[in-house]
Structure formats: structure tokens, C-alpha cells
Amino acid sequence: MATALDLSNLPDADVVALAQAGREPAFRELIRRYERPVFSLIYRMIRDRELAEDLAQDTFIKVLNHIDRYRPEFKLSSWLFKIANNVAIDHLRRRQLDTISMDGSPHAATSDAIESTSFEVAGSQESPLEELEAKELGNAIEQAIGQLRPEYRSCIMLRHVEGRSYEEIATTLDLPLGTVKTYIHRARHELRRALEHLKAEGEV
Amino acid sequence: MNHRHLLPTEIDLLLDDEEGFGVAPLKAHVRACPECLARLEEARIVSDAIEELPHFAPSFSFADSIMAQVPVYVPWHVAARDTVRSAIQRWAPASRPARVAVVGLAAAVASVLTIGILWIATQTDLLVFATGIADTRLRELLLTGGRDAMTSLFGAQTVALASQAGTAGLVLLVGGFLGVTAAATFGLRTIALSSSRRRA
Numbered sequence: 001m002a003t004a005l006d007l008s009n010l011p012d013a014d015v016v017a018l019a020q021a022g023r024e025p026a027f028r029e030l031i032r033r034y035e036r037p038v039f040s041l042i043y044r045m046i047r048d049r050e051l052a053e054d055l056a057q058d059t060f061i062k063v064l065n066h067i068d069r070y071r072p073e074f075k076l077s078s079w080l081f082k083i084a085n086n087v088a089i090d091h092l093r094r095r096q097l098d099t100i101s102m103d104g105s106p107h108a109a110t111s112d113a114i115e116s117t118s119f120e121v122a123g124s125q126e127s128p129l130e131e132l133e134a135k136e137l138g139n140a141i142e143q144a145i146g147q148l149r150p151e152y153r154s155c156i157m158l159r160h161v162e163g164r165s166y167e168e169i170a171t172t173l174d175l176p177l178g179t180v181k182t183y184i185h186r187a188r189h190e191l192r193r194a195l196e197h198l199k200a201e202g203e204v
Numbered sequence: 205m206n207h208r209h210l211l212p213t214e215i216d217l218l219l220d221d222e223e224g225f226g227v228a229p230l231k232a233h234v235r236a237c238p239e240c241l242a243r244l245e246e247a248r249i250v251s252d253a254i255e256e257l258p259h260f261a262p263s264f265s266f267a268d269s270i271m272a273q274v275p276v277y278v279p280w281h282v283a284a285r286d287t288v289r290s291a292i293q294r295w296a297p298a299s300r301p302a303r304v305a306v307v308g309l310a311a312a313v314a315s316v317l318t319i320g321i322l323w324i325a326t327q328t329d330l331l332v333f334a335t336g337i338a339d340t341r342l343r344e345l346l347l348t349g350g351r352d353a354m355t356s357l358f359g360a361q362t363v364a365l366a367s368q369a370g371t372a373g374l375v376l377l378v379g380g381f382l383g384v385t386a387a388a389t390f391g392l393r394t395i396a397l398s399s400s401r402r403r404a
Contacts, residue, residue, distance in 0.1 A: 022278030024271070031267045036259035043260050053262050057270050064274045141253045160254035166220075185216050191250050 008032075013072040020068055027064055034077060035060075038084045041157055044145060045088035055091060059084045078172040081162070085154045085173060092150050144194035152187035159184050210240045219247050357381070 007015055007029040015033075018026035038059055043052040062083055063076075070076060145153055158164045158172065166184070170177045210218075214230050234241050278286075297303050324331070354363050358377065366373040 020279075021282045022276050024276050027271060027274060027276065028267055031270055035262055035266055039262045039266075040259045053266065056262060057266065057273075060270045061273050064270065137249075137253050138257060141250070141257065145254075156254065160251055161257055161259075163255070181216075185213060188216065188219075188247065188250065189212060191254075192247060195250060 012076045016067060016070050016072075016076060019064070020070070027067075030064070030076070031060055034080050037077075037162055038080055040161070041081060041084050041154070042088045044142075044157060045085075045150060045153060046091055047146065051091070055087045056084065059087055074171075075168070077162075078164075078168060081158060081164075082172045082174070088154070089150050140195055141191070144191045147194060148187055148190060152183050152190070155180055155183040156187040156191070209237065210234070210243070215240075215244055215247050218244055219251055 007018070007025060010018075010029075012030075012033070015026050015029050019030060035056070039052060039056040042055050042059070043049060046052055046055070059080060063080055070079070145156065148156065154173065155169055158169045159166075164172070166177055166180050169175070169184075170180045173180070175183075210230060210233060217227060218230055218234065234244055297306060351363065354366075354377075358366075358381070362377070366377045369376070
């Protein structure tokens, strides 16, 4: 049986095959590989950490409980992101929340809760000034992403955060290729406008 | 020559590093147009900033919470394969020469058995003939033995009478015998029980 170290070097299709054979380490390896991207996508869509974790768990539970349906010609990550996007969009529609705020969850009642649910991006540059600029830009980007329509938001994140091609995004979200290109184009346009606006206000 | 500035969709094409017939003129224009170059650079800054957004990590118990709700089933063919493998690992000799000897011996036994079965299969006619003879002899043995037993139990005259009556007579004779036996057994048991109660 493959050890945990071996599993990390296997492609997704091989790990899924082991999971289909009832190997629990294979299930955990799949969770380890995709927990951050899936959680991040949902968290940026709904910006409530606790709820995002519940929805991310639901995503994995749905996929892993039907792992026998997986076909190797398709990417496991696409399947995961598709379900993650759907659960996030469903939640937003139920709660009628189209935009998210950088300034804490709408359900936060205390200052501690607001602080813990606010988006804060860490910079990774070398000099303090560069780090501050990167951090401010990152925060501005997060704020601007939160103002996008959910459909634009998921497309732009899959394109730039997850590095998916247009074709993969179209397959993942069940959208025509032209629609994906349009959404990404509009998202970029709105983000540029939002950043210009923030720059003009001196916030970036 | 195209003197207009690039459209936003054309900026996107360059941003996505698209290749193709229509991209070369766009690249040429950007090299020659400072305004479009600046727009492309601004768009690239935004894209790079999005690409550098970090992944957030869920809580430490995330995986455990998921696995608590994902039953892991081992398919029957995998379980069977695992059982055979573990049995082989348990019983196989440790050294390579010993393993080779065991495999060789198993192959020899399997070969002998296979040849034996094939030989028997080619002797089908002989088998059928031998089975028929054995069947006939067994029937004769049973009939003779049964007749002798009935004669000793009921006497030759009773057996002759029953034989004349045919199957019905035989059934009547055997059934009667069994009924008498059962009645005698029940009567003896009743007597024994009543005497043991009296003694108690």
C-alpha cells in the first residue's frame, strides 16, 4: 500500500483510484491537496469563515461520497471547484448577498468578531515599503473582488488565483467559452476601474 | 497600419499571452504606442496582484470532520485480493531460494493434477461403462439384502405374500411393522414413566 509520502507524488487520477479501492489515506491526500483552494474560493465568495468551512466540507463530502463516479478523462479539481462554486452561489442567492465587504462579516456583532472576519492580506515583498504597498494593493484587490457579481468573481478567481484556462473554467462552471471570456473581461474592467477609483481616493 | 488604440478585449488577449495570427499586430502596436503600453502594464499589475492573492487555510480539524461523514468501503474484489496477498506474505518463505522451490513444487503438483484430470476426461467411455456396472451391482445387493432382512423379520411366507401383492403390499407390510414398533416403544415408555412416578 502506498505511504503518505508516496501519495503526495502521485497524480490525482492514481490517488482517486486508491480512494475507490477503499484506502483512507488516499481520501485524506485528496483533501490535503485541495482544501486550501476550495476553501479560499468559497471564502472569497461568501466571506464568512465558519460558513465557508461548512460549505467547503459539504463540497468534499459530496465529491468523496461519489468518488466511484469519477472518470479519469476529467480533472478532479474541476469537479471540486464546480461543486464549490455552486454551493457558494446557492448560499449567496439564498441570502441575497451579491457583494461582500472587507470590513467584517454582516453577522459580526462585536469588534472582535468584525476583526476576525475582515479580509487582511499579508504582503510578501522584501522591503517594508514594498511590503506595505503590496499589502495595500492586495487589500484593495480583495475589496474590489468583493464588489464583483458572483459569476464574475468565481471566473476571475479560477483564472488568476487557480490558473485555469478559459476552457477549463467553461467546463467547470458549465458555461459557454464565450461567456467565460466575457465575464473575465468585464471582471478585469471593473477591477481596474475600482482600483483607479481607490487610487484617486488615496486608499491605494 | 492601424492607428487606433487597442480595444479592452485586445488588451485581454495580450494579457493572456495568446498566440495566433491576430496577436502579432497587437504586439507591434503596443511596442509603438506608449499609451496602450501603459494600459497593458496597468492591466498586468492588476492580474499579477490577483494571482498573488494567498490561499486561506481551513481549521486544523477540517479533514477529520470530512472523513467522519465519508464512509470508506473496500470493494469485495479488493478485499479478496488483500486477503490473498496477506496470506502469501504470511506463509511465503523469507529467502528467495526457498520461495523459488515452493513455487516450483506447486507448479509440479498442479501439472500432475492437470494431466491426471485430462487423462480421466479422455477415458469417458470407460467411466460410463464402469459406473453402469457399479450401479447394477449395487441395486442387486440392496434388493437381495432387503429381501433377506424381511424374510428374517416376517418369515418367507409373509414376504412371498407381500411380493404377490406388489408395491402396495410391501408398503403395507413395512408400514405395519413400523406402526407396531412405535406402539411398543410408546407403551414401554409409558410403563417406565408410571413406575418411576410410583417409586418417587
